[in-house]
Amino acid sequence: MCNSMTSKLHLLSRFRVVLCQPSHPGNIGSTARAMKVMGLHDLKLVNPEKFPDNEANALACGAVDILENAQVCSTLEEALTGCTLAIGLSARKRQLSHRLVSVREAATEARELLLQSADEDSKIALVFGTEMSGLSNAELDRCQLLAMIPTDPGYWSLNLAAAVQVMCYEVRMALLDEQQALPHAGLKATPATNDEVEMFYRHLEQTLTEIGFLNPHSPRRLMQRLRRMYARTALEKEEVNILRGILTLTQHPRPPEE
Amino acid sequence: MCNSMTSKLHLLSRFRVVLCQPSHPGNIGSTARAMKVMGLHDLKLVNPEKFPDNEANALACGAVDILENAQVCSTLEEALTGCTLAIGLSARKRQLSHRLVSVREAATEARELLLQSADEDSKIALVFGTEMSGLSNAELDRCQLLAMIPTDPGYWSLNLAAAVQVMCYEVRMALLDEQQALPHAGLKATPATNDEVEMFYRHLEQTLTEIGFLNPHSPRRLMQRLRRMYARTALEKEEVNILRGILTLTQHPRPPEE
CATH class of the missing domain: 3.40.1280.10 (SPOUT methyltransferase, trefoil knot domain)
Structure with missing residues (x-):
């Protein structure tokens, strides 16, 4: 202040x-x-x-x-x-x-x-x-x-x-002041770096191809749309880790034991 | 006026x-x-x-x-x-x-x-x-x-x-406020409704459980984190459709033919 x-x-x-x-x-x-x-x-x-x-x-x-x-x-x-x-x-x-x-x-x-x-x-x-x-x-x-x-x-x-x-x-x-009228909430998140985000996109594209959602021969604008969507969030480092964890288990599921 | x-x-x-x-x-x-x-x-x-x-x-x-x-x-x-x-x-x-x-x-x-x-x-x-x-x-x-x-x-x-x-x-x-109301260029996106987004979250939770990423007996704050991440994007209707399409194929993959 x-x-x-x-x-x-x-x-x-x-x-x-x-x-x-x-x-x-x-x-x-x-x-x-x-x-x-x-x-x-x-x-x-x-x-x-x-x-x-x-x-x-x-x-x-x-x-x-x-x-x-x-x-x-x-x-x-x-x-x-x-x-x-x-x-x-x-x-x-x-x-x-x-x-x-x-x-x-x-x-x-x-x-x-x-x-x-x-x-x-x-x-x-x-x-x-x-x-x-x-x-x-x-x-x-x-x-x-x-x-x-x-x-x-x-x-x-x-x-x-x-x-x-x-x-x-x-x-x-x-x-x-404008600054003060806009309070800042407690937790400070660490934003993901550009290369972390790019690696996530590569991982996403690979996974979507493997499960048959993305046809590499006719990708249309799918990755572009997904990039735009995630770009709006300004991904945090931990969120990228979570998303990539999901992708890894999408590729190699480990269904829960009963 | x-x-x-x-x-x-x-x-x-x-x-x-x-x-x-x-x-x-x-x-x-x-x-x-x-x-x-x-x-x-x-x-x-x-x-x-x-x-x-x-x-x-x-x-x-x-x-x-x-x-x-x-x-x-x-x-x-x-x-x-x-x-x-x-x-x-x-x-x-x-x-x-x-x-x-x-x-x-x-x-x-x-x-x-x-x-x-x-x-x-x-x-x-x-x-x-x-x-x-x-x-x-x-x-x-x-x-x-x-x-x-x-x-x-x-x-x-x-x-x-x-x-x-x-x-x-x-x-x-x-x-x-007159001044701030600037004309908007570009495509109009249709935002997803609250119930569409809630259905996506349910689908997401279900899928994460099926692939073993989410342990329903110890969910910690995973869904909460994911909710906040997607909340920041203000999801569009079409994006929810894409995300749910990905979830459906995560549950039932259809690997591409060679």
């Missing part, structure tokens, strides 16, 4: 999630979980209907710390204290003069703003409206950018916590 | 969400909602603990139609019938040799596969494991690609429906 990647992920602490008038405590809990799983921790609640609440805690799972540290505010303005940019979220188009971007673009713009900003304490707010009707026009007026999650035009009823999940996911993706 | 975009969104109908052993009915309902909001409709449930269920219906909101049409299956194999690609979802790294990509890349690959495929009925499955522990190794063996949602290394407890939401969102985004 290189330094530049690490240094971008620490920008996650500069993001704040703001829920305006959430009516279901469960959604507040699910929001905390959705944030924490992506590495965000700063949550502000503007006039929540019920908070704190047991259902919120239950749905937060291991993210109760976020609820415990969540600040309850009486106005959106208060919740935006210290923020240089407030991004309003919407699941549908609004008849407003806000600049409207996709959540992906919004995440990229937010990253660039943080990277260019000299103020190392400034925050960026991700602002979500109420479950029933989203952000009010007055709330939108406090935002500088409107970000949209594309949804089916016939059914755009995106759950609040699901919207938070998608937005936080995009923020994390924007801060991850 | 231009035509080319519209024509790619119709590919949403080629995606199927498969939940393996979901234990909470609420998650099934939230999954239905997460799918529908992104325009996906095909849901299969492998051995759900409780289904149908009132809580599922309640959380599905306006997406109860997806639950009504959801098919309950007794095996993952059954749920994958008609699929040419099964993408397994994971929130953490697995010690396996599956090709591992980000969900974003997985969505792009899925789109390209559909655009290149001549078979207009084939489906792509997005396969999710159980809430507690994700996909089992046996379930992963049925997948050809492993897609990871990047999460905080210290807290990767992504809710099941939230994971479905992120994956379906990426699928929708990939189909909306």
Whole structure:
């Protein structure tokens, strides 16, 4: 992991999630979980209907710390204290003069703003409206950018916590380097060398001829097709050994004893 | 919206969400909602603990139609019938040799596969494991690609429906993406369906036992290794025919006449 990647992920602490008038405590809990799983921790609640609440805690799972540290505010303005940019979220188009971007673009713009900003304490707010009707026009007026999650035009009823999940996911993706977004799995396989693969093809051709699948007088394009197929796999050394073991026993079967 | 975009969104109908052993009915309902909001409709449930269920219906909101049409299956194999690609979802790294990509890349690959495929009925499955522990190794063996949602290394407890939401969102985004959709040159290959590939694996296992390469009393991980190797190729229909032709002649050789 290189330094530049690490240094971008620490920008996650500069993001704040703001829920305006959430009516279901469960959604507040699910929001905390959705944030924490992506590495965000700063949550502000503007006039929540019920908070704190047991259902919120239950749905937060291991993210109760976020609820415990969540600040309850009486106005959106208060919740935006210290923020240089407030991004309003919407699941549908609004008849407003806000600049409207996709959540992906919004995440990229937010990253660039943080990277260019000299103020190392400034925050960026991700602002979500109420479950029933989203952000009010007055709330939108406090935002500088409107970000949209594309949804089916016939059914755009995106759950609040699901919207938070998608937005936080995009923020994390924007801060991850391409390299890091593409994790590498545990086992490192040793790729077969070109000559090992060529010897396998020779062995295969020989065996196919012996069992009568390949007619050497009229081979058509069979070996070419098989080569193309195996080429796509990028064979590993051990796989070539297995395949050649199969070929050897195809040539000289050793049926299992009963 | 231009035509080319519209024509790619119709590919949403080629995606199927498969939940393996979901234990909470609420998650099934939230999954239905997460799918529908992104325009996906095909849901299969492998051995759900409780289904149908009132809580599922309640959380599905306006997406109860997806639950009504959801098919309950007794095996993952059954749920994958008609699929040419099964993408397994994971929130953490697995010690396996599956090709591992980000969900974003997985969505792009899925789109390209559909655009290149001549078979207009084939489906792509997005396969999710159980809430507690994700996909089992046996379930992963049925997948050809492993897609990871990047999460905080210290807290990767992504809710099941939230994971479905992120994956379906990426699928929708990939189909909306104008820029990346480059025209495809060359022949269209027809990918093999999941059941064709499974029949090949059974034939392979049978043949390897007959020639004495596979000891059914001590199979170790041979079939698993071979499955992963062939999974990387994304076998075409014609290739499966060739491979099975080879197996048939391995069982009953017809040596060439001199």
